[in-house]
Amino acid sequence: MADIKKLQQLFLDYLEENPWNQAPSGLYEPVNYIMQLGGKRLRPVLVLLAYDLFRDDVKKALPVAMAVEIFHNFTLVHDDIMDAAPLRRGMPSVHTKYDINTGILSGDVMLIDCYEYLLKVNASQRLKQLVSIFNKVAIKVCEGQQYDIDFEKRTDVTIEEYVEMIKRKTATLIAGSLALGATTAEAPEEDIQHLSAFGENIGIAFQMQDDYLDTFGDPQKVGKKTGGDIIQNKKTFLILKAMALAAPAQRRQLETYFSGTHFDETEKVERLTLILHQLNIPKLTLQIKQQYQDEAFRHLDAIHAARPEGIATLRELSLSLIGREA
Amino acid sequence: MADIKKLQQLFLDYLEENPWNQAPSGLYEPVNYIMQLGGKRLRPVLVLLAYDLFRDDVKKALPVAMAVEIFHNFTLVHDDIMDAAPLRRGMPSVHTKYDINTGILSGDVMLIDCYEYLLKVNASQRLKQLVSIFNKVAIKVCEGQQYDIDFEKRTDVTIEEYVEMIKRKTATLIAGSLALGATTAEAPEEDIQHLSAFGENIGIAFQMQDDYLDTFGDPQKVGKKTGGDIIQNKKTFLILKAMALAAPAQRRQLETYFSGTHFDETEKVERLTLILHQLNIPKLTLQIKQQYQDEAFRHLDAIHAARPEGIATLRELSLSLIGREA
Known part of the structure; x- marks a missing residue:
């Protein structure tokens, strides 16, 4: 089946x-x-x-x-x-x-x-x-x-x-x-552990993908306007990574935009997206996502007692969830 | 123990x-x-x-x-x-x-x-x-x-x-x-059933007692002012029984008081308590409570495999909960 x-x-x-x-x-x-x-x-x-x-x-x-x-x-x-x-x-x-x-x-x-x-x-x-x-x-x-x-x-x-x-x-x-x-x-208990670890890592990769697409996705493909997380001041992986890497001036800008809701939304999204690009956040995010994905598949491949075609289906399903490409 | x-x-x-x-x-x-x-x-x-x-x-x-x-x-x-x-x-x-x-x-x-x-x-x-x-x-x-x-x-x-x-x-x-x-x-399954039925009937008797005391209790003994349920328009057993027994004029009074909150609280409690007395609600409530209590104790006495002193303790505990006398 x-x-x-x-x-x-x-x-x-x-x-x-x-x-x-x-x-x-x-x-x-x-x-x-x-x-x-x-x-x-x-x-x-x-x-x-x-x-x-x-x-x-x-x-x-x-x-x-x-x-x-x-x-x-x-x-x-x-x-x-x-x-x-x-x-x-x-x-x-x-x-x-x-x-x-x-x-x-x-x-x-x-x-x-x-x-x-x-x-x-x-x-x-x-x-x-x-x-x-x-x-x-x-x-x-x-x-x-x-x-x-x-x-x-x-x-x-x-x-x-x-x-x-x-x-x-x-x-x-x-x-x-x-x-x-x-x-x-x-x-077997060992297979359950590997499946579970696979799921956990895929779940994290999935959320990273979600964070990524919300800011950098193609609105046509994603089916919604980008920037929603930024407008809502959500501290996603993107923003936290940016804060960790930002030079003092960029950090002040990030903090200013995140301290209030009285900004023009379009301008705020544009400015913050620019800073994220300057800090190479899109690439860094996809790299981290890829690490979780790789770890997930290592666990998937370690499962012993399962049918191979089922494992292939799980891999396909994962890729459809977290995106073959960003 | x-x-x-x-x-x-x-x-x-x-x-x-x-x-x-x-x-x-x-x-x-x-x-x-x-x-x-x-x-x-x-x-x-x-x-x-x-x-x-x-x-x-x-x-x-x-x-x-x-x-x-x-x-x-x-x-x-x-x-x-x-x-x-x-x-x-x-x-x-x-x-x-x-x-x-x-x-x-x-x-x-x-x-x-x-x-x-x-x-x-x-x-x-x-x-x-x-x-x-x-x-x-x-x-x-x-x-x-x-x-x-x-x-x-x-x-x-x-x-x-x-x-x-x-x-x-x-x-x-x-x-x-x-x-x-x-x-x-x-x-034994049979004893579990009897214990459960005992608990259910005691629980109902306990709630009837609670309803009773809220209106007819001695504030000194109960530890709070009476009439709380009436003020909150709670449809307790007392009120439902009264509605079932009331003559048209009394029913209209009951309905009037229960349709709003703009009455003087003390007057409302006094008037409604009077109607409840006229309809013999205190005695009827205690009778029904007693029926549930009797049913509860019938189940308690039907338990076979239990220690008698434990059964006695359960009976004592029940009576302390539902009141030896009202």
Whole structure:
């Protein structure tokens, strides 16, 4: 099997077969709403792909795929409240469509529901391991969100701290999806570790790519205007690297632009992008991204007991995510 | 053992030995804050009491007691946000002391932490059962909170619906604490069912007592002014029963007072209390409470494999909670 489109469809069918139809609708309707908003379903597909590396009966991993997708959407619901984000995937976020209390409570029930799905796995000897991995991932994601909030108020965030933050907030769930899928398939412990390390490094590379494209991407290809992160004063890898390399005059300019919101947006984006170019940030970012990507593929190649065609699919999927070229 | 004070102390020692000291402090300090605000520690004591009914080594149930207490406090953190409650146990609620985002995120990590504690139980063959009971309880508590929110906007709530709501919001966690303790002790399934039914009925009786005392209690004994529920337009058992029994003129008075907040509070409490007395609500409430209490004790007496002195302690604890006399 190991065909991404097929696995995606398998998951979508399972999602459709398991709606939240119970009462009270005020609690469960928002769960259906966010779960049906779409998205690439990347994380559940990773669960299924990881399972499929080691075993035939991929449908057995569907409850774990569901747990991971519910968890991901739970974080979107609560994060959107914390970030006061009105939109999610181009539609009203849950707390915008309903209200904040609904967002909190429906999110809570989603988090509990993740564990209900983990219990559905027909591998009870592995249950302790599955719940343990899931908990560690979930806790790290919360910690990542907290660091993200903390960093907004700080002016002395280091690149190492930033990488630790995106590792928790983004990469851990990618790694965890793969680890959970492989654990459900009762894969060898060593292979699970390599898959997980692969996922973590790909997750970091993916975020670096995301940071890169937001400023230096081709708006036509990326599908949105560049400079969004700069306008929002987000301290991404680009800015942190620039601060680390900047000469005093450039640093003062960076700090001035980042200290306020009263600048003309177009001018601010242009000026800052220029400084980033002067400091060679585009190339440096792609180099670091490449390092994480290389490290990821080293772990992927170290996996022993998996089907080669599955490994090839994971490599293809990674490249489509992090970009073959920038 | 089975001495309530000793079990309480055992739990408090365990709590003190397991603080949330890890980084980021913005996430975990609020967890320490709410967990150390005090309270009777009723639910963890119930876990320990239930375990102690069947086995000697009560310390083995401490992680489950912790899971239940963390869960209870998680609901307080998120409910206080939803209810915009500035105080909790006479101190600033978490979102008041910190902010709403902190309340949401620290609450989330607490909910995940419950499952970390369930994993610490040295009874892996029972893990699936423990997580399953915990999930069902947790989901019901969320549903209870949703019904409570829904009922505030409705004018046609029936007494049956109200009982279902308090069953979910309050009684389920009492029942669940007992079921989890007994399950950890690997008690016979039938006894677990009776303990759980005992807890559910005591929980409902406890809430009825609470409703009763809020309006008809002796302020000296209860420790607060009566009439709080009436001032807040809370549709408690008292009011719902009164609406069901009221003659048209009384019903109109009830509805008028409940339709607004522009009344003199003292006059409103006096008038409504008078109507409740005219309709014999105090006696009827205590009768219904007694029915739940009797049902609870029938289940308690049906437990077979437990130590008699433990059963006696549970009975004493219940009576101290729901009141020997009103």
